[in-house]
Amino acid sequence: MSKRIFLAGAAGAIGRRLVPLLxxxxxxxxxxxxxxxxxxxxxxxxxxxxxxxxxxxxxxARIVVNAKPDVVIHQLTDLPASVDPTKATEFAARNARIRGQGTDNLVRAALASGARRMIAQSIAWIYAPGSEPHDEQAPLDLDALEPRRTSVNGVVALETKTLQSPPLTGIVLRYGRIYGPGTGGDAANGSITVHVDAAAHAALLAVERGEHGIFNIAEPSGELTSAKAVRTLGWSPAFRLAK
Structure with missing residues (x-):
């Protein structure tokens, strides 16, 4: 079993819940x-x-190479503590840069370090309108209006780099909108959601059981199915940390 994990974004909302599990x-x-x-x-x-x-x-690159990880987990985002709709274009651009340039740097560092597996945080509300519930094969909303288009393009950059960088086994977790401790919201708000603890648990399962590819990680809804994660990873949206 792989024993050394390099967790980019360890102090973030999901990172803080993932660390105790790891x-x-x-x-x-x-x-x-x-x-x-x-x-x-x-x-x-x-x-x-x-x-x-x-x-x-x-x-x-120096830090990751020195760490000699078996697995690199990418939980980096650049989001404000509270969302101001008037600044949506600004934070979409910042987050897209993390997903594009940031992911590229992290994958290069992982390859240089000899890591075998890369797990990356993506989002699950980027599918194009169409037949629901969306599974992982459904097309993304590439023709969206701004600022959504910037977000979708950032997701494409992140997922492409994660999945197409052999010999890394690339695993993408498309999370719903997170809620719970440290997220700024105690309850699910809106559609396509996931509790932060269940999101963190999906990353642990991806370390131990994940196969190359994409997994939706969200609570059951008419819009999205996470059946692949339930079936392949043994994931449950009901998972919660003890504290």
């Missing part, structure tokens, strides 16, 4: 943050923290 399962976790203030909390969770900006390709 540590409890016996993995050594090297986790990134851009904030020196967050390293103490990461250490308390059992993480070896590293401070790095994913856009600093050279520094990132």
């Amino acid at each position: 540590v409890e399962a016996g993995y050594s976790v090297i986790g990134t943050t851009r904030s020196p203030e967050k390293t103490k909390n990461l250490r308390a969770l059992g993480v070896e923290p590293v401070i790095v900006d994913v856009f600093d390709a050279d520094a990132l």
Whole structure:
């Protein structure tokens, strides 16, 4: 079983819930943050923290190579604590840059390190209008209006790089809109949602059981099916951490 995990975005909403699962399962976790203030909390969770900006390709490569991970997990986003609709274009562009340039840098670093597996966070509300519920084979909304088109293009860049970088086994988790501890929302709001603990558990399952490809990770709805994740990973949307 793979034992060393490089977790990019360890201090993020999903990262903070994923770390205890990985540590409890016996993995050594090297986790990134851009904030020196967050390293103490990461250490308390059992993480070896590293401070790095994913856009600093050279520094990132050195750190990942030194970490010698078996698996790299990409849980990086660039989203505001609260969404201001008037700034949707701005944060869509920032997040698309993480998914494009950031993913490219992280995949290059993973390949240089000799990692065998790459698991990346994507989103599940980017399918084109059409027959529902959407499965992973459904077309993406490539003709969307802005700023949605920028978000979809960012997803395409992330998924292409993750899935088409041999010899890495690339696994993409298309998450619903997360809610729960640390997300700013205690309850599901709207459609295509997933609790942050269930989202984190999907990443652990992808480390241990995941096959190359894409998995929808969202609660049951008429819009989307996560049957593949349930069947292949043994994932359940009802999963919750004990605390």
